[in-house]
Amino acid sequence: MRAELDAEQAGLVAEVDRLAAGASGADPCDIMARLGEERLLAVHYPVIYGGRGMKLAHHAAVYERIGELGLSDLAYLVTVQAVGCTILEYGTRRQRELRLRDIAAGRLFASLLFSEQQAGSDIVGLATTAVPDGDGWKISGTKTWSVYTGSSRLALCSARTRKGTNRYDGISMFLLDPTGPGVTIVPTPRAAGEPYCTVTLDEVQVGPDALLGPLHDGWTLMVSAIGYERIGFDCLTRAMAWLAGIEQETGQLPPSRQHVMKGELVRLRFQAANARALAYHAVHTATAGDGHMDEIAAAYSKIACGRVGQAVARLAGLEFANGPAWVHAAVAEAPEFTIAAGVPDIQLGLIAAEFPIGRAVR
Amino acid sequence: LNLDLDPAQRRLAETMQRLAAAAPAAATGWEIFERVGATKELALTLGLFEWCLVFEELGTGVRDIGLIRTARNLLDTSPEDFENWLSPLPQAEFEAGPTTDRDLLVCAAYAVGIGRRCLEIAHARASERTIGGRLLIELQAPAHRLANASIDLAVARAGLWRLAWGEDHSVAAACWAPAATATCVTAAVNCAHEAVQIFGAAGTSDADVVRLYRAAYQTAELCGSPSELWQAATERCHDRGADRG
Numbered sequence: 001m002r003a004e005l006d007a008e009q010a011g012l013v014a015e016v017d018r019l020a021a022g023a024s025g026a027d028p029c030d031i032m033a034r035l036g037e038e039r040l041l042a043v044h045y046p047v048i049y050g051g052r053g054m055k056l057a058h059h060a061a062v063y064e065r066i067g068e069l070g071l072s073d074l075a076y077l078v079t080v081q082a083v084g085c086t087i088l089e090y091g092t093r094r095q096r097e098l099r100l101r102d103i104a105a106g107r108l109f110a111s112l113l114f115s116e117q118q119a120g121s122d123i124v125g126l127a128t129t130a131v132p133d134g135d136g137w138k139i140s141g142t143k144t145w146s147v148y149t150g151s152s153r154l155a156l157c158s159a160r161t162r163k164g165t166n167r168y169d170g171i172s173m174f175l176l177d178p179t180g181p182g183v184t185i186v187p188t189p190r191a192a193g194e195p196y197c198t199v200t201l202d203e204v205q206v207g208p209d210a211l212l213g214p215l216h217d218g219w220t221l222m223v224s225a226i227g228y229e230r231i232g233f234d235c236l237t238r239a240m241a242w243l244a245g246i247e248q249e250t251g252q253l254p255p256s257r258q259h260v261m262k263g264e265l266v267r268l269r270f271q272a273a274n275a276r277a278l279a280y281h282a283v284h285t286a287t288a289g290d291g292h293m294d295e296i297a298a299a300y301s302k303i304a305c306g307r308v309g310q311a312v313a314r315l316a317g318l319e320f321a322n323g324p325a326w327v328h329a330a331v332a333e334a335p336e337f338t339i340a341a342g343v344p345d346i347q348l349g350l351i352a353a354e355f356p357i358g359r360a361v362r
Numbered sequence: 363l364n365l366d367l368d369p370a371q372r373r374l375a376e377t378m379q380r381l382a383a384a385a386p387a388a389a390t391g392w393e394i395f396e397r398v399g400a401t402k403e404l405a406l407t408l409g410l411f412e413w414c415l416v417f418e419e420l421g422t423g424v425r426d427i428g429l430i431r432t433a434r435n436l437l438d439t440s441p442e443d444f445e446n447w448l449s450p451l452p453q454a455e456f457e458a459g460p461t462t463d464r465d466l467l468v469c470a471a472y473a474v475g476i477g478r479r480c481l482e483i484a485h486a487r488a489s490e491r492t493i494g495g496r497l498l499i500e501l502q503a504p505a506h507r508l509a510n511a512s513i514d515l516a517v518a519r520a521g522l523w524r525l526a527w528g529e530d531h532s533v534a535a536a537c538w539a540p541a542a543t544a545t546c547v548t549a550a551v552n553c554a555h556e557a558v559q560i561f562g563a564a565g566t567s568d569a570d571v572v573r574l575y576r577a578a579y580q581t582a583e584l585c586g587s588p589s590e591l592w593q594a595a596t597e598r599c600h601d602r603g604a605d606r607g
Binding site: 001002003004005006009057262263266267269270271273274275276277278280281284288300303304345347348349351352353355356357 | 363364365366367368371411481482485486489499502505506508509510512513516517518520521523524525527528531533538541542545592593595596599
């Protein structure tokens with residue numbers, strides 16, 4: 001049990017702070033590249049792949065700080081964690097060498113092509129296929145609700161490679177270049193943030209080395225890839241930023257309303273700190289165990305973090321309806337906290353299926 | 363930052379759990395604690411965090427915690443008296459409500475224990491009871507209600523443990539003790555409500571469920587009502603900035 005960051009984690013946070021302060025006013029992409037140069041973007045990658053050989057818990061501390069500084073934590077999350085770590089764990093030596101150093105250096109951004117119109121949270125219900133073509137594969141289908149695909153040069157894509165003996169069998173994972181031939185990307189505006197991308201794959205040809213992990217058995221990789229997003233640090237960092245905004249706005253209110261708002265703020269700050277403890281604990285389960293996060297601990301964390309983020313956004317939206325632009329952005333973004341990386345029904349089901357219930361912290 | 367118990371803490375919790383389960387229903391918290399062995403020596407070595415583990419286990423059995431609270435408070439205020447203490451303190455010396463933030467936190471841990479027990483019996487019931495040929499736990503509505511209550515309890519426990527750990531490591535965060543307690547009391551009551559609902563009509567007549575339900579509400583008497591606790595937290599914490607544990 002430890003209720004605060006350890007010295008190594010705190011040291012990493014201080015490094016990020018120093019670097020960001022030194023680059024004040026710079027383009028966020030430049031700051032990310034600077035973080036990459038200092039091997040801060042993927043501290044949990046091995047040294048030969050641009051990391052520092054540290055633990056996932058150290059990476060979490062950096063990731064949280066990046067989000068708190070308002071940098072692009074989602075792009076970082078998808079690229080470094082979802083795609084990069086899947087390559088690290090399941091990729092061949094060549095696949096790792098080709099991509100991981102660039103990812104860790106902040107030079108290569110990646111996206112996930114999992115969701116489809118009829119297969120959102122139910123990601124095994126996919127219709128995209130990959131059929132053998134010479135030594136390689138031809139991939140066809142339409143992927144939806146993908147983010148940052150338009151600015152990515154790498155995508156991790158799920159496809160059916162055979163009918164399968166059950167829903168989970170017959171899925172394979174491929175690495176492809178979304179800027180290559182046969183790929184059409186259509187942005188779809190969404191309520192907040194970067195647009196979603198609808199990505200059409202029209203007989204996209206990939207070589208044999210595009211297959212990531214075992215053929216027909218890519219389900220495990222899919223779960224692993226979205227696992228980190230199922231913790232909720234992104235919700236927390238936004239909640240903390242919005243709380244600071246609410247505090248500022250509260251100062252302009254009449255004293256009687258300020259008094260009520262102070263109570264709300266104390267509740268939410270406490271709730272956020274507790275959710276943060278659950279989030280770090282979920283990450284810790286990977287460090288303490290076999291390298292994989294306990295999915296039940298992550299389920300507790302994801303819902304707790306999502307809820308506090310939504311509660312903060314709701315307070316801001318209701319109390320400061322005519323407030324600054326961030327309020328509207330918060331209200332628009334908050335629903336996604338319990339949609340991205342799977343609707344909460346999945347996590348609630350996991351929690352309810354555990355016996356005895358309550359393993360989150362035991 | 364993590365919420366893992368270390369081996370000694372885990373052993374303590376498991377021992378308490380085993381002894382509490384084996385003890386007669388009327389056994390008090392202090393009597394169960396005594397069965398852990400080397401009572402005073404052990405007590406002197408426990409941090410507040412460990413005491414919270416002890417009180418959570420006592421909460422699962424809705425044990426009388428008057429004497430053990432008095433003893434623990436004596437440790438805080440006058441450890442030399444604790445060492446010389448040989449016989450149970452008279453009932454009159456029990457404090458009805460929490461006397462300090464540290465006392466408040468162990469009472470909150472007791473509430474967590476009550477909530478946990480409510481969830482455990484509700485979950486067991488839902489896992490054996492069928493409706494329309496299906497186990498209750500297989501139906502989304504009751505399963506998710508239990509899961510939501512479990513999340514509330516996990517969040518509450520995380521807050522409690524952070525503060526107890528902070529007390530043991532000289533991290534100044536005591537102003538948040540009323541907030542932690544309000545969260546624990548509310549979570550315990552939520553869990554109790556879910557237990558009654560899962561048991562259905564039996565939930566309003568089964569002696570164990572009724573006892574736990576009442577005990578959950580009694581934590582508001584023990585600790586203070588959530589509204590007054592939040593009021594205290596607001597007055598004490600608002601200007602302290604973000605709580606980062």
